Amino acid sequence: MKLTLFILFPLLTISVFVFLILYDQEAQSQLRHELSKSQKETIANLGDLQGDFETIQSFRDNNELMKSIHVLFRAQCASCHAPLGTGQLAPNLCDDSYLLVKNIPDLYTVISEGSIKKGMLPFKGILSNNELVLLAAYTANLRGSASSGKQAEGKIIAPWPE
Numbered sequence: 463m464k465l466t467l468f469i470l471f472p473l474l475t476i477s478v479f480v481f482l483i484l485y486d487q488e489a490q491s492q493l494r495h496e497l498s499k500s501q502k503e504t505i506a507n508l509g510d511l512q513g514d515f516e517t518i519q520s521f522r523d524n525n526e527l528m529k530s531i532h533v534l535f536r537a538q539c540a541s542c543h544a545p546l547g548t549g550q551l552a553p554n555l556c557d558d559s560y561l562l563v564k565n566i567p568d569l570y571t572v573i574s575e576g577s578i579k580k581g582m583l584p585f586k587g588i589l590s591n592n593e594l595v596l597l598a599a600y601t602a603n604l605r606g607s608a609s610s611g612k613q614a615e616g617k618i619i620a621p622w623p624e
């Protein structure tokens with residue numbers, strides 16, 4: 463009995479510490495607006511995604527991945543587009559008006575290639591291609607997600623196809 467306690471107690475203490483450290487890392491990375499290791503792995507393991515309509519569309523209702531991409535948006539895009547995409551320096555991504563976008567694959571192109579002269583960075587090479595595809599899905603979902611924000615710029619475009 464004594465021996466079991468002698469072994470069990472340190473084991474339990476160690477497990478609690480390991481759990482707390484791992485849990486804390488996950489919480490810390492969310493706070494720093496960084497993807498956790500497991501989120502990065504999940505995204506990398508999706509294969510070589512294409513920036514076409516079907517692929518982007520297929521991720522739009524994947525809540526788990528969209529939550530991860532929200533972290534990425536906060537880290538990479540919020541400084542110009544605001545944390546919820548409602549626009550600051552850069553255009554509001556929640557309304558129906560766009561400057562450079564007419565359809566869902568255009569979102570992928572703009573995020574990848576940027577619009578350097580107007581101050582939108584090209585993210586190709588900074589983020590992985592899978593992250594760019596998922597950001598296109600995320601920004602497609604931003605449309606209609608807020609009713610207030612920076613004044614609309616550009617032209618009202620047709621609703622996204624179903």
Ligand code: HEC
Binds near residue numbers: 552615
């Ligand atoms: C340094 C500031 C800056 C950052 C960071 C930035 N953007 Fe932009 N973004 C802009 C500006 C400015 C424009 C408008 C470009 C233009 O008028 O040609 C823009 C345009 C866009 C558009 C097209 C909007 C439209 O009306 O057609 C999308 C989509 C977009 N950004 C997504 C993103 C995403 C996603 C990120 C993060 C990965 C990001 N941006 C990061 C400044 C930024």
